[in-house]
Structures are given as structure tokens and as C-alpha cells.
Amino acid sequence: MKILIIGGAGTIGKYVTEHLQQAHEVLVAGRSDQHLYVDIADSSSIQKLLSAVGPLDAIICVAGEAKWDDFAKLSAADYDIGLRSKLMGQVNVVRYGVQHLKPGGSITLSTGILADDPVKKTASAAMVNGGIHSFVQAVALELGSKARINAVSAGVVAASYEKYQAYFPGHNPVPMQKVVNGYVRSVFGADSGKIIRIYE
Amino acid sequence: MKILIIGGAGTIGKYVTEHLQQAHEVLVAGRSDQHLYVDIADSSSIQKLLSAVGPLDAIICVAGEAKWDDFAKLSAADYDIGLRSKLMGQVNVVRYGVQHLKPGGSITLSTGILADDPVKKTASAAMVNGGIHSFVQAVALELGSKARINAVSAGVVAASYEKYQAYFPGHNPVPMQKVVNGYVRSVFGADSGKIIRIYE
Numbered sequence: 151m152k153i154l155i156i157g158g159a160g161t162i163g164k165y166v167t168e169h170l171q172q173a174h175e176v177l178v179a180g181r182s183d184q185h186l187y188v189d190i191a192d193s194s195s196i197q198k199l200l201s202a203v204g205p206l207d208a209i210i211c212v213a214g215e216a217k218w219d220d221f222a223k224l225s226a227a228d229y230d231i232g233l234r235s236k237l238m239g240q241v242n243v244v245r246y247g248v249q250h251l252k253p254g255g256s257i258t259l260s261t262g263i264l265a266d267d268p269v270k271k272t273a274s275a276a277m278v279n280g281g282i283h284s285f286v287q288a289v290a291l292e293l294g295s296k297a298r299i300n301a302v303s304a305g306v307v308a309a310s311y312e313k314y315q316a317y318f319p320g321h322n323p324v325p326m327q328k329v330v331n332g333y334v335r336s337v338f339g340a341d342s343g344k345i346i347r348i349y350e
Numbered sequence: 351m352k353i354l355i356i357g358g359a360g361t362i363g364k365y366v367t368e369h370l371q372q373a374h375e376v377l378v379a380g381r382s383d384q385h386l387y388v389d390i391a392d393s394s395s396i397q398k399l400l401s402a403v404g405p406l407d408a409i410i411c412v413a414g415e416a417k418w419d420d421f422a423k424l425s426a427a428d429y430d431i432g433l434r435s436k437l438m439g440q441v442n443v444v445r446y447g448v449q450h451l452k453p454g455g456s457i458t459l460s461t462g463i464l465a466d467d468p469v470k471k472t473a474s475a476a477m478v479n480g481g482i483h484s485f486v487q488a489v490a491l492e493l494g495s496k497a498r499i500n501a502v503s504a505g506v507v508a509a510s511y512e513k514y515q516a517y518f519p520g521h522n523p524v525p526m527q528k529v530v531n532g533y534v535r536s537v538f539g540a541d542s543g544k545i546i547r548i549y550e
Contacts, residue, residue, distance in 0.1 A: 193426070221445075221492045226393070229441065233433055241429065241477070245421075265480075268488035276488035277441070277481040280465075284480025288468035292421045 153337065154179060154206050156188055156199075156243060157213030161310050162260070165326045166212060166333045177203050180213065190214060190239030197246050204250030208337045210258045211243045216275040218317075229274050237278040244289060248297050256298040258336040259286060263305040263349055269317055279303070283345050290343025298342035302332035305349040324348055353537065354379060354406050356388055356399075356443060357413030361510050362460070365526045366412060366533045377403050380413065390414060390439030397446050404450030408537045410458045411443045416475040418517075429474050437478040444489060448497050456498040458536040459486060463505045463549055469517055479503070483545050490543025498542035502532040505549040524548055 151174045158167040158178030170176050179186035179199055188199040190213050200206075216232030217224065240259045247257050264272045265279035286301045293299060304324055306314050311323035332348040335341065351374045358367040358378030370376050379386035379399055388399040390413050400406075416432030417424065440459045447457050464472045465479035486501045493499060504524055506514050511523035532548040535541070 221489050224445075226438075226442075229438060233438070237477075237481070238426075238429060238433070241473075242426075245424075264488070265484045268484060268491060270488075270491050273441075273485055273488045273492070277437075277485040280484025281437070281477040281481030284465045284468060284483075285473055285477040288464070288470075288473045288476035289421050291468065291470050292473070 151175070151207035151337075152205075153177070153208040153210065154199075154203055156180065156190060156209070156211045157260075158210075159183065160212055162304070162307060162326075162329055163212040165309070165330050166210060169330045169334070170337075179203075188213075190243055191235040193242040193246070196239075196242050200246055200250040205252045206247075206250055206255060207252050208256045208258070209243065209247045209251065210333055210337065211240055212260045214239050214260065214278075216278050218271045218275055220271055221273045224274055232274045232278040236275075237281050240282055241285060244285075244299060248293065251297050253296070254298075256300070256337055256342075258333055259299070259301040261301045261303040261345070263303060263321075263347075265303060266347070267349075269319075271317065286345065287343045293342065298336075298340075300336040300341055300344045300346055302329070302336060302346045302348065304329045304332065322350055324350065351375070351407035351537075352405075353377070353408040353410065354399075354403055356380065356390060356409070356411045357460075358410075359383065360412055362504065362507060362526075362529055363412040365509070365530050366410060369530045369534070370537075379403075388413075390443055391435040393439075393442040393446070396439075396442050400446050400450040405452045406447075406450055406455060407452050408456045408458070409443065409447045409451065410533055410537065411440055412460045414439050414460065414478075416478050418471045418475055420471055421473045424474055432474045432478040436475075437481050440482055441485060444485075444499060448493065451497050453496070454498075456500070456537055456542075458533055459499070459501040461501045461503040461545070463503060463521075463547075465503060466547070467549075469519075471517065486545065487543045493542065498536075498540075500536040500541055500544045500546055502529070502536060502546045502548065504529045504532065522550055524550065
């Protein structure tokens with residue numbers, strides 16, 4: 151398979167990349183990649199990337215940011231970061247991505263436990279994750295057999311547990327192999343419109 | 351109680367208004383209201399309204415729109431309608447609303463079954479509803495005992511069943527009294543951070 155991983159050099163992305171490239175052609179793209187540059191908040195960069203690398207068997211997006219802060223402090227501009235990146239950035243990966251998939255290909259987006267079970271400071275971050283959950287279910291109804299779409303929603307992953315554990319009291323770190331398996335399930339399984347929750 | 355209902359002249363809003371005004375002071379605001387004008391997509395109109403009518407015991411928002419269309423046809427501008435109105439419009443009702451609530455007051459937002467169980471043409475509409483579900487849960491964690499926040503998520507309501515039933519094959523119309531009770535539960539109950547699902 152020929153698989154594009156947007157954000158493939160990030161915390162989760164590098165584990166997914168390492169696993170998939172053992173048996174597949176994996177293209178890693180991201181904001182820090184000079185060869186396959188993409189910033190999902192800029193839809194023209196998504197279109198440019200896809201035109202350069204398609205057609206693809208699978209697209210995985212492990213990118214997207216949102217502002218974390220106290221609800222009382224989040225400004226309109228703060229919300230806009232998440233709306234343009236993690237929310238519409240991923241929506242645009244799907245809008246343009248379906249045009250560059252081989253028949254029966256798949257798109258996998260990334261969300262997180264905040265969508266279902268938020269913590270403090272995540273009014274914006276939880277919101278954009280929850281939006282993607284509903285979006286994925288809605289889009290799958292229209293893609294039919296043309297393409298599959300799923301989201302992997304992980305808990306606090308082991309690789310960034312130290313950095314984030316103070317924000318997630320009592321959450322257990324999710325082993326990276328389980329997180330990787332969420333993406334494997336989306337790409338190689340038959341599911342579509344599924345939120346693959348990897349919370350423990 | 352002094353209750354503000356944004357969208358109180360709409361399909362659901364008028365039933366909620368009719369019920370609540372039997373025993374409470376109800377202020378109806380909306381885009382078609384000349385006295386208490388508000389368009390939630392314009393945050394300055396929200397601030398102006400709240401400054402004029404507060405402090406309040408409860409704010410109910412039964413307003414907000416999103417574009418319905420085939421996923422393949424939805425443009426960036428189409429998505430923007432839902433982002434500005436049903437999503438950020440309701441977020442801004444909360445951001446500014448909490449400043450005009452009496453201690454222990456409540457805010458109730460409105461979503462819909464699409465968030466959990468979308469139908470075709472709702473990639474944008476489902477997304478913004480799902481975003482609000484996660485937002486409500488996240489914000490409740492920070493408001494604590496200062497104010498309560500919930501969302502009422504209704505199925506296809508009886509009053510607009512004829513108009514929408516073709517989009518919702520096999521869905522049963524939800525009696526208006528049950529929908530009204532969802533809002534009653536949010537305003538007069540003790541819940542916070544709850545998605546009050548009224549689907550049958």
C-alpha cells in the first residue's frame with residue numbers, strides 16, 4: 151500500500167510511521183518537512199501535497215492543534231486556532247483527500263479522549279475533537295463503498311504521559327502499541343464511520 | 351425566574367416560551383425580533399442583548415444554523431455558516447452569558463440527534479452539533495457551582511416532522527412536550543455538563 155501520514159513525525163505519528171513502513175510505502179508529511187510540506191490549517195498546502203503524491207491507498211492525519219486554556223481566558227482568536235487546524239484542517243484533508251484515493255482507499259483522522267471525557271482547559275480542544283467524531287460518522291454515510299473514513303481517538307498516550315499527566319489526573323497512560331493498532335485497524339480493517347476509541 | 355430565550359420565536363423556541371411564561375418572566379430574543387434583536391453569529395449583538403436584559407436566572411439558546419448539503423458539494427463558505435452560527439454562536443452565548451447570570455444560574459444550548467446519529471447531507475450540521483456536546487461537558491468542569499450548563503439534543507421534532515422526515519428515514523417524530531421537558535430539566539434540575547437526549 152501507498153500511505154500518506156500527515157504529522158508522521160509527531161509524537162504518535164512516528165510510532166505509526168515506524169510500524170507501517172515495515173511493509174508499506176509510507177510518505178511522511180508535515181509542517182517541519184521540507185520535502186512533503188503541509189500545514190493542514192492552510193488548505194492550499196493540502197491540495198498541493200495531495201496532487202504531488204496521489205493516488206494513495208490510505209491517508210492518515212495525525213496533525214492538528216487547538217488552544218488549551220481556562221474557559222474564562224479563551225479568546226475568539228484562541229478558538230480560531232482549533233477551528234482552522236484540528237477541525238477544518240482535518241475536514242479539508244477529507245474534502246481534498248477523497249479525490250486522491252485509489253478505489254476503496256481510506257482516510258483516518260485523529261481526535262482524543264477529550265471529545266468524550268474532557269478535562270479542565272479544554273473547552274476549545276474538546277469541542278473540535280467532538281466535532282470531528284460527528285463529522286466522520288456523517289461523511290461515511292455518503293462515501294459508501296468509494297472510500298472508508300474513521301477517527302482514532304486516543305487517551306493520554308504513553309509517549310507524552312509525562313508532559314500531560316498533570317492535566318489528566320488519574321488517567322492511565324495508553325501503550326503506544328495499542329494506539330498504533332487503532333490506526334492499523336482503521337487502515338486495514340473494514341470499518342467506516344467508526345470512532346476507534348483507545349482509552350486504556 | 352427571569353429567563354432569556356434566544357430563538358424563542360422559532361419552531362422549538364415557541365413551545366419552550368409558551369410553557370415557561372406560564373410561571374416565569376420570559377424574554378424572547380432573535381433575529382426577527384426588533385425589540386430584543388440578536389444574531390448569535392454576531393458576537394457584538396450577543397453582548398449588547400445581555401447588557402440590556404441581565405442579570406438573568408437562565409439563558410436558553412434555541413438558535414443557530416448550519417448548511418445542509420451533499421458532502422461533495424459543501425464549500426468552505428458553507429462550513430463557515432455552521433462554524434459562525436450554531437457552533438461559535440452558541441459558544442459565545444456561553445462566553446458572554448456567564449457574565450450576566452445570577453449566582454447559580456444556568457445556560458442551555460441546543461443541538462440535535464445528528465451529533466450522535468447523522469443522516470446524509472449533514473457533514474457540517476452533525477459536526478457543529480457534536481462540537482457543542484463536547485464543549486458543554488468541558489465548560490461545566492470549570493463553571494463549578496457558579497453556573498450550570500447543559501445541551502438539549504432533540505430528534506426530529508413533531509412540529510417540523512413533515513418538513514424534515516424525508517431526510518430522516520424511519521425516525522419517529524418527538525412529541526413537543528417531551529422536547530419542552532428537556533429544557534425544563536436543564537433549567538430547573540441540578541444537572542450540569544449533561545447532554546439531555548430527547549430522541550423518541
